[in-house]
Amino acid sequence: MFIPYYTGKVIDILGSRYREAKFYTAISLMALFSMASSLSAGCRGGLFTLTIVRLTQRLRVLLFRAVVQQEIGFFESTKTGEITSRLATDTALMSRSIALNVNVFLRSLMKAVGIYCFMLNLSWQLTLFTLIDTPITALIQEIYNRYYESVVKEVQDSIARSSHLAGETVHAIRTVRSFGTEQEEAERYGARLLETHRLKTRRDMIRALYLLAHRLTKLAVQVIMLYCGQHLIRTGQMSSGNLVSFIIYQEESGRYIQSLVHMYGDMIHSMGAAEKVFQYLDRKSTVPTEGDLKPKDFKGHVHFQNVSFSYPTRPDVSVLKDVSFELRPGKVTALVGPSGGGKTTCISLLERFYEPQAGEILLDGRPLRDYDHKYLHTKISLVGQEPVLFARSVAENVAFGLRDYSMEDVETAAQEAHADPFIQQMERKYRTDVGEAGGTLAGGQKQRIAIARALVRRPQLLVLDEASSCLDIESEHKVQETLSRMRGQTVLVVAHRLKTVEDADKIVVIEEGRVVEEGNHRQLMEREGAYHRLVQRLFTQNGDVN
Structure with a gap:
């Protein structure tokens, strides 16, 4: 100045x-x-x-x-x-x-x-x-x-x-x-x-x-x-x-x-x-994650109690209507029904991707929203039909979200998911980068890595949404053996393979957003109701979907 x-x-x-x-x-x-x-x-x-x-x-x-x-x-x-x-x-x-x-x-x-x-x-x-x-x-x-x-x-x-x-x-x-x-x-x-x-x-x-x-x-x-x-x-x-x-x-x-x-x-x-x-x-999430419940004794008993739901983008369309069923610890429950019936929606609600407009989902007798977000998702593992992998190594994808893990844990989970054989053939084995969204891998290989990612957590509640749709017969058999050896875990399966469904302890049939039948394979086939019609219409002689 x-x-x-x-x-x-x-x-x-x-x-x-x-x-x-x-x-x-x-x-x-x-x-x-x-x-x-x-x-x-x-x-x-x-x-x-x-x-x-x-x-x-x-x-x-x-x-x-x-x-x-x-x-x-x-x-x-x-x-x-x-x-x-x-x-x-x-x-x-x-x-x-x-x-x-x-x-x-x-x-x-x-x-x-x-x-x-x-x-x-x-x-x-x-x-x-x-x-x-x-x-x-x-x-x-x-x-x-x-x-x-x-x-x-x-x-x-x-x-x-x-x-x-x-x-x-x-x-x-x-x-x-x-x-x-x-x-x-x-x-x-x-x-x-x-x-x-x-x-x-x-x-x-x-x-x-x-x-x-x-x-x-x-x-x-x-x-x-x-x-x-x-x-x-x-x-x-x-x-x-x-x-x-x-x-x-x-x-x-x-x-x-x-x-x-x-x-x-x-x-x-x-x-x-x-x-x-x-x-x-x-902006505050409409599905709050402010729960603080972390029980030491977690059983994995799930109870859908009169649940009704519509997606936020389509509030006038009811996807689930007064749905009620149970998932018991140590049992395998299969959800079946025609496409669009609400099977995947039930899984999304169980994962707390959305909040039901009516009814309640109880986990060990307590509402899902009461549980700590991080704790809940260490106890529940989901494997989807189209699993998403990240542009990282195989080991990092298997251990995704885990802070404390060893390579031994990763390799054990990969062996249980029958992923270890093809991983060992890669140039850098578990350090191999899978590319953008796992683009260097085939569909079945991505599914096996996703299954390993779920198993490495040793979840109490395992959710499989068409998780074996891209697997060959041998790989699916190995995965089924792994699941059969699990004791005390709650397993929810959505599948179009007859073998997977008929081995379940309980089958829940969902049509047009409603539970129409429950029971095991033999009981439902004897009733000759919705499940029987679904089997006759959808499954081929070798047990696969048309």
């Missing part, structure tokens, strides 16, 4: 009777203040750059933690591209805006106050005149913000849509390739990018008009100020050096006032991003 002041002093010294001592004093002070200013600016900029990096990291961790704790219905109604866009783009924009605006605000406010003090000292008349520029600038900024904010939100939503399309296409690349729709998908992605481009062009046009109006206003004020300044010099109210100092101060004050106003506009620009980030951060 002192540099323009001494610049004017130097001009006055050179323009009047030259005094060497005053000249060197002014030059030395200018050099000293310049060095101090540069050092302070470097330290301030470095500290705020570090702040931006740390804040971005913290925001992304907080947002990711909040997202993964949401219920499954949230992910069904929210596109993956939107979530990744919030994590990658909006958090960076939000943290940069916060840290940068604090930096700009402190710097601009201090300099603006100091500069106006110098300007009042040089000429109070010109200072009052320059204040006219402030309300005009604020009015232009307000009009600009009003139109700019809505366009920015549209741009962010458009970017999220294009990100979702790209992610969806890459994830389903096998389907895209099999139908030969590469060109069509590229055109769809291009259309989304064109939409984003149009919105960005509209946004940039608004900004260009704003800059034009702002600079024209600034130019008009400078012309009028120079005219008034020459009048003050002619009347002896200020010197030429003071006018030069005042002009420099006026330039700087305009820049800092503009920074303060722009900071407000930038906050408006980032409000759309921050609003979406905070929506996710503040």
